[in-house]
Amino acid sequence: MSPTPPALSKLQARQRDRVFWRLAEDIPQPLTWKLMVISAVVPLLLWWLLASSGWISDKFLPSPPDVLAAMGDLWERGLLVQDTRASIVRVTLGFVLAAVVATPIGILMAAFASIRALLEPAIGILRYMPAPAFVPLLIIYLGIDEAPKIALIFIGTVFFNTLMIMDAGKFVPKALIEATYTLGGSRWQILRQVIWPYIIPNVLDIFRVNMAASWNLVVVAELIAASEGLGKRIELARKFLNTDEIFACLIVLGLIGFSIDMSFRVLIRKTCAWSLDS
Amino acid sequence: MSLVISQLCKCYSTSSGSIEALRDINLHAEPGEFICVVGASGSGKSTLLRLIAGLEMPTSGELDLNGRAIVGPGADRGMVFQSYTLYPWMTLQKNVEFGLRLQGVNSKERRDRASYYLDIVGLASFARAYPKELSGGMKQRVAIARALATQPEVLLMDEPFGALDVQTREMMQEFLLEVWRRTNCTILTITHDVREAVFLAQRIYVLSAHPGTIDCEFQIDLPRDRTVLIEREPQFQSYVAAIQDRLRGLSKTTETSPMPTTSKAKADAH
Numbered sequence: 001m002s003p004t005p006p007a008l009s010k011l012q013a014r015q016r017d018r019v020f021w022r023l024a025e026d027i028p029q030p031l032t033w034k035l036m037v038i039s040a041v042v043p044l045l046l047w048w049l050l051a052s053s054g055w056i057s058d059k060f061l062p063s064p065p066d067v068l069a070a071m072g073d074l075w076e077r078g079l080l081v082q083d084t085r086a087s088i089v090r091v092t093l094g095f096v097l098a099a100v101v102a103t104p105i106g107i108l109m110a111a112f113a114s115i116r117a118l119l120e121p122a123i124g125i126l127r128y129m130p131a132p133a134f135v136p137l138l139i140i141y142l143g144i145d146e147a148p149k150i151a152l153i154f155i156g157t158v159f160f161n162t163l164m165i166m167d168a169g170k171f172v173p174k175a176l177i178e179a180t181y182t183l184g185g186s187r188w189q190i191l192r193q194v195i196w197p198y199i200i201p202n203v204l205d206i207f208r209v210n211m212a213a214s215w216n217l218v219v220v221a222e223l224i225a226a227s228e229g230l231g232k233r234i235e236l237a238r239k240f241l242n243t244d245e246i247f248a249c250l251i252v253l254g255l256i257g258f259s260i261d262m263s264f265r266v267l268i269r270k271t272c273a274w275s276l277d278s
Numbered sequence: 279m280s281l282v283i284s285q286l287c288k289c290y291s292t293s294s295g296s297i298e299a300l301r302d303i304n305l306h307a308e309p310g311e312f313i314c315v316v317g318a319s320g321s322g323k324s325t326l327l328r329l330i331a332g333l334e335m336p337t338s339g340e341l342d343l344n345g346r347a348i349v350g351p352g353a354d355r356g357m358v359f360q361s362y363t364l365y366p367w368m369t370l371q372k373n374v375e376f377g378l379r380l381q382g383v384n385s386k387e388r389r390d391r392a393s394y395y396l397d398i399v400g401l402a403s404f405a406r407a408y409p410k411e412l413s414g415g416m417k418q419r420v421a422i423a424r425a426l427a428t429q430p431e432v433l434l435m436d437e438p439f440g441a442l443d444v445q446t447r448e449m450m451q452e453f454l455l456e457v458w459r460r461t462n463c464t465i466l467t468i469t470h471d472v473r474e475a476v477f478l479a480q481r482i483y484v485l486s487a488h489p490g491t492i493d494c495e496f497q498i499d500l501p502r503d504r505t506v507l508i509e510r511e512p513q514f515q516s517y518v519a520a521i522q523d524r525l526r527g528l529s530k531t532t533e534t535s536p537m538p539t540t541s542k543a544k545a546d547a548h
Contacts, residue, residue: 173361173363175359175361175363176363176365178331178333178351178357178359178363179357179359179363179421180376180380181331181332181333181351182331182332182333182351182352182353182355182356182357182425182434183353183356183376183377183380183424183425183428184351184352184353184377184380184381184428185380186380189380193376193379193380194365197365197367198365198366198367200367272367274366274367274408274409274410275366275367
């Protein structure tokens with residue numbers, strides 16, 4: 001009653017099919033790479049095909065080489081560097097400010113039910129006010145310079161950061177806190193030396209996620225009033241129907257976001273190896 | 279006298295009224311003694327330990343350590359929890375040092391004392407490892423070293439080997455006795471495992487349930503140097519039998535009331 005060779009190969013084929021649909025499990029590394037390359041190359045090919053098919057006017061859908069040329073042009077005129085730098089500076093200032101404010105408040109809210117009761121309703125409401133709706137107010141209060149743009153990014157990320165850090169702080173095991181008490185730790189020592197280090201990897205991950213929101217907001221701010229920045233460049237390109245420049249700026253924004261995301265992941269892996277599964 | 283507890287009561291108020299967890303507890307531990315408190319679930323033995331640790335406050339009664347009232351947690355009462363409570367971002371060395379660090383002990387002395395206790399628990403060669411690299415038994419050994427490093431008056435243990443498999447448990451019990459003999463510290467352990475209690479303790483308090491009260495006390499007259507082989511001695515077995523009879527009798531008397539029966543049925547269902 002030994003299995004016949006065809007049955008065996010059928011079994012193997014089924015096993016192979018199952019690799020792709022493994023629920024909540026890893027897949028082999030080569031397959032991961034293959035799928036990741038597909039994820040980047042297939043949309044690019046579709047775009048190229050569609051643009052060169054002639055169905056859509058190249059004023060609306062420029063081809064990848066056109067976009068690459070536009071990008072080169074922007075680079076040569078020094079605009080790409082200037083705009084990218086302007087946007088990065090705004091995002092950095094707004095986000096760092098939000099992080100510096102959100103982190104201690106979030107931790108205090110996690111640690112003390114009193115602080116939570118005091119702040120959670122207010123922040124819960126503020127968080128649902130769309131940050132772009134603050135732009136007119138910010139212009140009235142702060143003018144049209146850098147300040148309102150940085151303030152917009154701050155408003156748009158500070159509340160999410162705070163509430164997410166609070167949630168992370170709630171997951172510090174109670175036993176870890178009690179163990180520290182029995183070692184003679186004070187509340188302040190527990191906050192600084194137990195709760196804070198425990199949530200650092202979560203906080204970095206929260207920053208990684210909310211960084212995306214600050215890039216949305218910098219473009220919103222620059223569309224309205226700015227002399228430079230990637231959002232401004234997109235708005236100018238619209239006026240002259242330079243869709244190739246718009247595409248170029250969008251791709252730059254995507255690449256910046258992607259590299260920031262990857263940097264955070266690397267940072268977490270390097271500094272918080274203890275929190276990772278493997 | 280080291281630890282004295284008198285007329286201790288603990289009630290919890292819940293939405294369905296007040297629940298009496300512990301009633302009129304009187305117990306004491308002499309310096310260097312090894313005490314076990316055994317009781318079924320619901321006997322409030324964990325509550326008792328948490329009261330001694332200062333993590334909870336009694337409803338009434340007194341807890342004194344060396345003549346000073348216990349009013350909160352402190353490093354004079356080290357505690358080992360049933361769940362693993364090592365700091366995952368610190369090496370074992372840093373974990374064991376942590377209590378000393380909280381007290382502001384300088385780094386040289388911290389290092390020396392942590393190394394000494396890591397050596398006592400047999401993990402000196404793992405000083406630079408992180409908790410996630412360790413087995414459950416090793417984690418509890420580090421937790422013991424960490425609790426001992428601040429040189430507490432009493433070491434409190436809340437079913438420290440409850441999460442371990444049988445073989446590791448036996449090893450850990452022998453190991454704990456050896457640590458006790460080497461450090462001469464006072465140890466108070468709670469457990470539901472009668473065999474473990476007889477193996478470890480010099481004196482055993484038996485706790486009855488609902489509410490938790492001390493039913494009786496056993497003096498265990500076995501040599502301090504014990505190995506697992508002692509379990510074959512008739513004297514050991516008669517202690518175990520006597521305590522088990524006592525616990526069985528207690529659960530019989532309580533089974534007439536509906537609450538423990540339902541909670542037992544639930545426990546069986548899981």
